[in-house]
Amino acid sequence: MPATLGNPAFWAFSQVKILVFMLTLVRLTGLLATMPGFGQARVPLQVRVALVVLLSFIIAPLAGTPTVPLETMWDLTAVMVTELAAGILMGLAVSWIVDMVTFAGQLMDTQIGYSFVQVLDPVSARPAAIVGSLLSQLVMVLILVSGLHHQMIRALVESYRILPMGQAISVNPQLVVMQMGQILVRGFQLAFPVLFMLFLIDLVAGISGKFMPQLHLITLTFPLKIAVGMIIVGVILREFSSWIGPLLEAAPREALRLLVSRG
Secondary structure, X not given: OOOOOOOHHHHHHHHHHHHHHHHHHHHHHHHHHXXXXXXXXXXXXXXXXXHHHHHHHHHHHHOOOOOOOOOOHHHHHHHHHHHHHHHHHHHHHHHHHHHHHHHHHHHHHHHHOHHHOOEEEOOOOEEEOHHHHHHHHHHHHHHHXXXXXXXXXXXXXXXXXXXXOOOOOOOOHHHHHHHHHHHHHHHHHHHHHHHHHHHHXXXXXXXXXXXXXXXXXXXXXXXXXXXXXXXXXXXXXXXXXXXXXXHHHHHHXXXXXXXXXXX
């Protein structure tokens, strides 16, 4: 047997490197699994696995070593669960933005009348109405154009400095609730112009129906609401990138803030 292979220090060194690579793989898997687009079923499984393994080879030398001794299988399992949770939390910081826009699109579709026409959203692989699917696709384009996927990889590397491998996560539940509440607040803010204008149309139609009962309000208001709704959606799309841009820029910071928050 060669002297190198017979040296116990060589095997101890190799064991540490393999362990670090495996734990890096777990945290990266959690991130990409929740990142919109990259962890979706429309991306072939072989591509996702290859991407995770390749990035793990690059990031592992920067990840450091576990801060706790891993003497038993239970210790290793606990650290792997922590690493997976850290990756998932970071990915949710971006996933929530897509959920917020999808929620706003569903509100618009319900008021315009497009909720009757369901299409398959390729991002979430679930039935979605027209405006919701359009906005979610536009967010995915902006994520790629803005380089947010690269920034999230950098944030993952930075996460090993603020949350070393093996350290327990102390999440502030209030912060998580606030982040989820932003989905409703921001989503309603985005959909408000459409909701307000279509509310005015319903109000005028209701008043007109009281004075002129012979009017077929459904026949008159349904195409009017579609026309007005699509005009306002067009205006929203024109300003959409400037509105969503600050949220995309803040996503890596919010992802790291989720990891270092304290209850």
